[in-house]
Amino acid sequence: MTCLWFLSLLAYGLTILEGVNCWIYIYSNTNKTYDDAEKWCRNHNAKLVAIQNKSINGYLNETLPHNPGYYWIGIRKINDKWTWVATNETLMEKDENWATGEPNGNGNEDCVEIYIKRDRDAGKWNDERCDKAKVALCYRASCNESTCSGNGQCNEGFNNYTCECNPGFYGRNCELAVTCPAPSIANGSVACSDPSANVTWGNNCTFTCEEGFILKGPDTLQCGSSGNWSEEQPSCEAVTCPALTPIANGSVNCSDPSANVTWGTNCTFTCEEGFVLKGQDTLQCGSSGNWTKEQPSCKAVTCPVPSIAHGSVNCSDPSVNVIWGTNCTFTCEEGFVLEGPDTLQCESSGNWTKEQPSCKAVTCPVPSIAHGSVNCSDPSVNVIWGTNCTFTCEEGFVLEGPDTLQCESSGNWTKEQPSCKAVTCPALTPIANGSVTCSHPSANVTWGNNCTFTCEEGFVLKGPDTLHCESSGNWTEEQPSCKAVTCPAPSIAHGSVNCSDPSANVTWGTNCTFTCEEGFVLKGQDTLQCGSSGNWTKEQPSCEASERPDVNYVYVGIAAISASVLTTAAFFLWLARRLRKKAKKFTPSSSCQSLTTEGSFQHVGRTV
Incomplete structure (x- = not known):
């Protein structure tokens, strides 16, 4: 990089030029021989300038003022080789910057000058005799804010500088920080204020432990300038819980069988037969050093207290709690019967050997x-x-x-x-001249039975035609009877009536003949018959007075004989029909009707 440059005229006759790559360039205000120029530079903690690349040549040509004698630079022929006097290194061909035709080697030209602002070959080199007077051009290392990495004091010297490092840093440019051994902690973690891999001076590191461990020692350390920590590193020790007390009527089995019960250890409790665990069966040692729950205990197994409705229970152990092994017997009250076993036993599981019985009502x-x-x-x-x-x-x-x-x-x-x-009603007696029909024709006439009575032709029912057997066992009415049909007794004025049935009642089938007294003549049918309906077959005749006094007795005799014949024929016709009907309905009685020799009939009465 190119540093900012400035010119400063000093009272003692030099000019300081801050130039390229943080080097300070100084030159004299008077011309000097090469040897005097070297001395002058040394007196100012510098050396004749060593130009490492062509960009420096250009920079100096642009920056330095023109001097007719030009400027000495730090190249000199030593042992016939062009050599950098500041470093005593041979000039490499790649670094040469000779003006045209140079170096020409005329007259012991063993020293080198640089043309500054020359019209031709400006910034180029020329070999020259060392006793000529020219401006001394020197350089020395330049200190700045970054020279010692900002971690120390920069001290300038000949072609060099030194850094006085601050505490916690070292190296030529104080570029290296003092580091402490990387901290670590088993079963824990470390967090440092500088999260980089190397823990440098002044860094603070804080230590924490994992769950179930507790920190022993300081929780924070600082890296000192000597590369040591401020104190001994801490450690994480496992948390322990209080020892468990033995459990009565049971046992404990822990996952960590060591004497100290550490965090995360699980302890399981079991009880002997006939006992049941009250509380948590497994406890864990917590990260706080406490057990997760209260320690359990083994209590004697009890079965549910038995009871039975409408009965009683008698147990071998009369205490309130029915413990394992107790036998209980069940009985029922009068009128109830036991369903299920009569004796149960309390098992080690806390259950009865069977389902409890019950008393069921008889x-x-x-x-x-x-x-x-x-x-x-x-x-x-x-x-x-x-x-x-x-x-x-x-x-x-x-x-x-x-x-x-x-x-x-x-x-x-x-x-x-x-x-x-x-319910049955009394048996009905047979009905003379009739018949009975019942709705239920069984031998016993039961309640609700209806019996209907009918009479033969020429007979009429006297009483109800239907009887009903009531729930009381009685018929609804008296039993009816069949009475012979009768017609109104015939009579005729001025005449007489002669009936085939001389009884008082003119019954069905009776023929009655009508005759008139002398001097009267019959008007109508001379013979009527009593019908089964109780009516005469025709209207009754009448005797009316004759209009002719003389009577032809021959005619009268003929009429009488004719009437007698017709009457006899009608009677025999009626008798034949009567006998046919009797043959169908009745058994003939011992009484009978018989014809006389004279052609009249005798009627023997019958009981109806």
Whole structure:
């Protein structure tokens, strides 16, 4: 680099020129021989200038003032070789900067001058006799802010300078810092104020320990100017927890079996059979030196206190807590039965050998009754001991057996269950001249049965046509009967009536013949028959007075004979129909009708 330059005229006759590469160039204000120039330079802690490259030649030519005698430089022929007098080194060909035709070696020209601001060959060299007078051009090392790396005092000298280093630095230019041994700590870390690899003078380093370790010694050290730390380096020692006390009825097993229980050690607790651990089964030694939890203990195993509804429990150990090995026996109250084992034992696991039993209420078979209902004092689905059940029958049925039963503690009813029997009405007697048809034609006429009565032709029902068997076992009304159909008794004014049935009641089938007194004539049918409906077959005739006094007895006789024949024929026709019907419906009685020899008939009465 090129330093800033300036000229300073000194009272004792020299000029200082700060020039290139931080060298100071000085020259005399008067001309001197070469030897005097060398002495002059030495007196000013300098030497004749040594020009190491062509850029220095140019710089000096531009900077120095013109002097007609020009300037001596530090090159001289020694042992027939051009030599740098400051360093006693031979001039290399690559560094030569001779003016044109130089060096020419005329007349012992063993010293060298530099043309400054010459019209021709400015900044070039020329060999010259050493006794000629020229300006002495000297140079010496120049101290500046960076000469001693900013870490020391720069002292200038001949062609050189020295650095007086500050504490903590060394080297020619104080470029090297004093370092302390790199700090390190097992199970910890170091943080220094200067994070570079080398720990230099004045650096502070702080020590910290990993979790589970504690620092023994100072936490901060400083690197001294001597390269030593201010104190002994600290160490990280493992944290230890208090020793565990033996556990009653159990044991402890730690991951670190050494006497000192260090951070991170896990200790597991186990209990003997019949005992259970109360607390954490594993403890860890924490980084603070304390256990993570309180030390556990082994407590005797207990089973849940047994109890049973509607029963009692009797245990071999009467204490409040049922401990391992205790036997308990279960019993039930009257009316309850045990479901499950009657004896349980408390195991080392804290569980009973089996599920606890229960007392279930004794139940009787659920009662039911056909054609009836049951009403129990306990309306639940299961009929339990002590329940009373009352039986009632539907309408038309009657209870056979006790109306109330009780469920006993044995699970049986006090008596046999009753039943509902259908109500029956008295058997109906056969109906004369008729028939009976019932809705249920079984032998026993039960409640709700309807029986309908019908009569044969010529008979009419007296009473209800249908009877109903009631839930009380009685018929709704008296049984009816079939009575013979009767027609209104016939009569005729001025005449007479002669009926085939001479009884008072003119029954169905009876023929009645009408005749008129003398002097009257019959108007209408002379014979009527009593129909099954109780009506005569025709309108009754009448006897009206005759309009002709003379009577032709021949005609009368013929009419009488004709009437008699018709009547007889009608009677036989009626009798034939009657006999056919009787053959279908009835068994003939011992009574009968018989014809007389004269053609009239005799009627024998029959019971209706």
